Amino acid sequence: MSSLIDFKGRVAIVTGAGGGLGRQHALALASRGAKVLVNDLGGARDGSGGSVSAAQAVVDEIVAAGGEALANGASVTDAAAVEAMVQQAIDAWGRIDVLVNNAGILRDKSFAKMDLADFRLVVDVHLMGAVHCTKAVWPHMAAQKYGRIVMTTSSSGLYGNFGQSNYGAAKMALVGLMQTLSIEGAKNDIRVNCLAPTAATRMTEDLMPQAVLEALAPESVVPAMLVLAAQNAPTRTILCAGAGGFEAAHVxxxxxxxxxxxxxxxxxxxxxxxxxxxxxxxxxxxxxxxxxxxxxxxxxxxxxxxxxxxxxx
Missing domain, CATH: 1.10.287 (Helix Hairpins)
Incomplete structure (x- = not known):
C-alpha cells in the first residue's frame, strides 16, 4: 500500500486556476488539505480581458467543501502584481509550500504568418509568467528549506506541433528553467519538476472530437501534479499525463x-x-x-x- 499523499498544513498557489486544468489542480490540492491561493486573470483563451470572478468561483467551491482558499486576479506577466500575490498568501497563511505554474494562453499560427507580438506575448505569459511566480516564492521556500514547484510544459515544446512555434518555444524553455532551478534548489529542499498534460480544456476544446475530449478530462492529469508537488516528490522530472496514461520524458x-x-x-x-x-x-x-x-x-x-x-x- 502506497503512503497517502496529503497537503495538510501546506500552502499552495495555482496560477490560471479559474477553469480547466488549473481549477482541477486547485480543487485537488484543497481536497487533500492544502490552503490554496487561486490565481486567474479571468481573461479569454488568447489572454485578452480579465476578471477575478473565475478565481472567486473556484474559491467558493473549495470553501463550500470545507477547505480554505483565497482568490487573486494578477496577471503573471506583471512582476509587481505577482509579488503582491505571493505576499497575500504569506500574510494569510505565513508560508508558501507549493507553486503550480499553470497559467497560459494560445496564439496559434504557422510561423510564416505569425505576428512577432503574438510570439512575444505567449513567451511572456508561459515563460516569464513562471519566472515571475517562481522568483517571488523562491526566497520564502529557501528560508523555510522546503518548496515544490511544478512547471507546465507540453509535448508541443518537447516534440513540436504545427502552428505552435511560440507556445512550443516557451514550453521547452520551462524545461531548461527546471533543469537549473532543480540544481540550485537542492540544498534547500526545493524540488522543481515539469508536467506535460494532455487534457481537454478551454484551450483545446475546438481541436478534438467530443469522444476524445471526454477521455481527456483534465481530472486525469491531476494525479501527476499531486505526485510532483508532494512531500516525497522527485525533482527534475518531466511527467507526461493524459487519459489515464502516465509517461516520463528525458533529455x-x-x-x-x-x-x-x-x-x-x-x-x-x-x-x-x-x-x-x-x-x-x-x-x-x-x-x-x-x-x-x-x-x-x-x-x-x-x-x-x-x-x-x-x-x-
Missing part, C-alpha cells in the same frame, strides 16, 4: 564519436551522423557539464592521456 545525450580536427572533419561527421545519433548507451545528464566531460574524455582517450572534466559550454 538525453548519446555516446557519440570522436573525430580529430582536420580539413575533412565536416565530411567525416556527415558520413557518421547515424553513429553519432545511435541511442545505445545514451545518458540523462545530471548537469550541463556532462557534455564537456564526455567530449574531453573522448579526446583524452584518443590522445592516450587521462581524461579531464569540461564545462559543457
Amino acid at each position: 538525453t545525450l548519446t555516446q557519440g564519436i570522436f573525430l580529430p580536427s582536420g580539413s575533412d572533419t565536416p565530411e567525416q561527421l556527415a558520413a557518421r551522423l547515424e553513429e553519432v545519433s545511435a541511442r545505445d548507451g545514451e545518458q540523462v545528464p545530471l548537469s550541463g557539464a556532462a557534455q564537456g566531460t564526455l567530449e574531453v574524455g573522448k579526446a583524452s582517450r584518443a590522445a592516450g592521456v587521462p581524461g579531464e572534466t569540461g564545462s559543457g559550454r
